[in-house]
Amino acid sequence: MVFVAKSASAAEWRVVAKAISTLVEEASFEASAEGISFRAMDPSHVALIDLFWPNSAFEKYECDKQFRFTVRVADFAKLLSRADPKDSVEVSSREEGKLTIKFSNSYTREFSINLLESPTQPTPLPKITFNAKVMLTGETLQDILSDISTISDHVTIETSKERVTFTGRSEQGTASATLDRKSPEILELTLNQSEPAKATYSIEYLLNITKAAGSQQQPVILEYSTKMPLRLEFKLGDQGGKIGFYLAPRVEEK
Amino acid sequence: MVFVAKSASAAEWRVVAKAISTLVEEASFEASAEGISFRAMDPSHVALIDLFWPNSAFEKYECDKQFRFTVRVADFAKLLSRADPKDSVEVSSREEGKLTIKFSNSYTREFSINLLESPTQPTPLPKITFNAKVMLTGETLQDILSDISTISDHVTIETSKERVTFTGRSEQGTASATLDRKSPEILELTLNQSEPAKATYSIEYLLNITKAAGSQQQPVILEYSTKMPLRLEFKLGDQGGKIGFYLAPRVEEK
Amino acid sequence: MVFVAKSASAAEWRVVAKAISTLVEEASFEASAEGISFRAMDPSHVALIDLFWPNSAFEKYECDKQFRFTVRVADFAKLLSRADPKDSVEVSSREEGKLTIKFSNSYTREFSINLLESPTQPTPLPKITFNAKVMLTGETLQDILSDISTISDHVTIETSKERVTFTGRSEQGTASATLDRKSPEILELTLNQSEPAKATYSIEYLLNITKAAGSQQQPVILEYSTKMPLRLEFKLGDQGGKIGFYLAPRVEEK
Incomplete structure (x- = not known):
């Protein structure tokens, strides 16, 4: 070998x-x-x-x-x-x-x-379609998540055809970041349904993977559907490598 | 409102x-x-x-x-x-x-x-006159206090018409910094009594507030009288804002 | 006095x-x-x-x-x-x-x-001759020791007339760095015996003293003999000052 x-x-x-x-x-x-x-x-x-x-x-x-x-x-x-x-x-x-x-x-x-012993069971990939897609740089995504994390440990993402809003809530108060479709931070915003897509996720997972895999100026693709899993896609180098990250929504969305 | x-x-x-x-x-x-x-x-x-x-x-x-x-x-x-x-x-x-x-x-x-509930009692300002006044930059004051803090947790300030001396003592030894009226670090030195003014203060309070409020190159005004409280005044921006800090003397001056 | x-x-x-x-x-x-x-x-x-x-x-x-x-x-x-x-x-x-x-x-x-009370007994210097001598910069030595320390807490140094090899072993695996006599990192390599000199030392001591005493670009002299103590010599300034460091070999060399 x-x-x-x-x-x-x-x-x-x-x-x-x-x-x-x-x-x-x-x-x-x-x-x-x-x-x-x-x-x-x-x-x-x-x-x-x-x-x-x-x-x-x-x-x-x-x-x-x-x-x-x-x-x-x-x-x-x-x-x-x-x-x-x-x-x-x-x-x-x-x-x-x-x-x-x-x-x-x-x-x-x-x-x-x-080397360690390798486990045998393969991990299947979830089969999901996404209704909302937002593309922004790793730096912007990390900034927004860090902002929200000062107040809350989860983030609600709401995407309409006009804007995307990230919001966190706790006893301490509310934190939010709103990016218009036309803001320079938004590289792409697509919603293939009429009502806004809205779901809530753990910030810790999102922030950790964005810090680890997100290059400052490289685009990150964020896709999700209402109350469904989210997917982030980071580029790994410039030759077609990529890191996909899937995260289940939080159920106790209020 | x-x-x-x-x-x-x-x-x-x-x-x-x-x-x-x-x-x-x-x-x-x-x-x-x-x-x-x-x-x-x-x-x-x-x-x-x-x-x-x-x-x-x-x-x-x-x-x-x-x-x-x-x-x-x-x-x-x-x-x-x-x-x-x-x-x-x-x-x-x-x-x-x-x-x-x-x-x-x-x-x-x-x-x-x-917001939290606001306490009702106002804090009165101490009415004190000061006999000694020394003006120096935030950087110099911070350096001197850091020096003294390597040896002692309190500092004795003695101001004569000619110089100001900062001294700290402990079992370990003695640390002191002496600045002549004519040294470039002294922006102003005024003493409106004939004998030197001498008092001792906690270094921790002075060092913390100087690090927090003192800009490197901005002047800090230090005023005090023998065995009486000290006052520091830091500029907050360039439009008249200011931070005053009062500190009681240590009684156990030896 | x-x-x-x-x-x-x-x-x-x-x-x-x-x-x-x-x-x-x-x-x-x-x-x-x-x-x-x-x-x-x-x-x-x-x-x-x-x-x-x-x-x-x-x-x-x-x-x-x-x-x-x-x-x-x-x-x-x-x-x-x-x-x-x-x-x-x-x-x-x-x-x-x-x-x-x-x-x-x-x-x-x-x-x-x-000052503290001074102890009275003087420390005698070990009388040893060294068969191998390697000269390299403080930076290179520190890099090599740091590399080996990711795997092991001891390092085996083997010097032949052609090269010097630093090796560390543990349950985790093996780490090694090999420097040919002609590599630009080797400023001098001398071996006054025909068989290679080989001995094992604690990395922690070597790494600590190299970080403390070794200037990045200054040469460090490393001397030792098979299963005998090692000596490092660092320059202290440019006026003849020097720091010698002796380290006993590890006995449990396998």
Whole structure:
């Protein structure tokens, strides 16, 4: 078995590890000839990450047979954090049960980690259609969620054909951000029904994944339907990689 | 009732909240046609803040009848910290028991917080005359107090017609800073008695308020008399706003 | 008795205090006409610091008779941290049991600390010869040790005539960095025996002293022999001062 994925830097691997660490402690990646994918739910089954990273995103990519590798996310992230910006990064496996991470520059540092046992059950993807779609930058989404989180631990998103409003409520008061369809922050706003779409979600999940996966200036796609799950989509690099994030609505919407 | 105070940024509101937070957890502001004022002692009645912020300091100011609003300082500061440097800030109240904080830029974020019950007893201002007056920048005062605090938790200030000396003592040793009247750090030094003025104060109070209210390059006025309270005066913006801080002397001066 | 050591800044005193603080809580310096020296082992007798700072390293140096001064390292470091970059620093003692630290700029801050009782037993220096010598910058050494520390708490150093390899192992996996003699990071590599030199040391000690005493771009000399103590030598300033660090090998080398 040969698996080799070489990148010009550790930046994208770090985003991947950080995004995954918001949901699970152990991560099972699936490598195939097409690229690397990852899918898992958090322990409470409220959120799901669905990541795909095509072979074209790598400087060099080789995978002669489908193979699964499971790592402790915190340990993996710690190793990746040791890469210098100028280091190229090669993640490879040539031996059963081992993963090698190699940083190369004027000298070479090599980490060989023992893989964990991979779980067998695959995670199915929810089949949902979305009625509302809003596109805005990672920075704007993070700002709005941080604002609301000063008052509340959940956010209600209401999208009409004219605007989207994010609102949080608690005993302390109310926080809201309103963005008109024409505001420069709104890159796209689509609603394929006449009445507004309205649903409430946990802020913590949304804020964590947006901080982890959202690049400041890159667009994030937010899709949802009234009282139904929400989906965020973040770009992973510029070669077709993406991180999808699904979140169940809060039931106790008042 | 209408109360509206609009500023070009949240900077001064933040200084106000930070300064007040050094003394109390709940803050009662008094808004009148003239501006916003605040006065309170800390729970141990050792220190007092007396703040006045004139209507001229605001881009827009409206207050059709005197009104008191009480907030939890930490919550209020947390909201203010969410403002971007380029956001304009409007603090307003149009409804009994509610205060609205609005940040505007290309889109609008609005926080509506439930006000706390306002205490009824007013805080009287101590009537004191001061024999010594020293003016120096916030940066210099903070440096000196930080120096002394490495050795001691109280500082003795001794002002003669020629110099001012700050001294702290503990089992560990002695720390002192001496500034001659002619040193560039001394912007003014006045003593209206022949013998030196000498008194001792808690460093913690002085350091906290200086960090919170003192701008690096803005002058701070320090006034006191032998074994009597001290007063610091910080400028709040450039339109006549000011933060006065009174501190009782330590009795156990050795 | 007069002891006066004046420097243009507190930078080197800070390095000294930081380096010493990695091993002991109380430090006994020995001042003589030649300069200031310090030697002590850590409480577990695994590591030793041997520091010498010649009189030529100071702007002004005076010591009319040999004298020992003992300080609590954390307190001493805290005082030194109060110096501004532009402050000149004078450390002096003119009175039994007192040490004075004076920062001068446009005004003067003076700290007088009570010295601790000095221990009487001198620390002998180990007499060892080293078979391997590697010279590299403080930055490179720190990077390598930090890399290895993500996996292991000890590091095995193996030096051949061609390269030096740093390796750490744990249940988690293996980390290694390999530097060829010709790599730009290797400023010197000498081995005066035919077989490679190989020994294992605690990373924590090495990393702490390298962070404390190693300047980013200054060369560090690393010397050791198979299963014998290691010695690091850091430059202290540019006037002949140096910090030597000895570390016993780990016995349980596998």
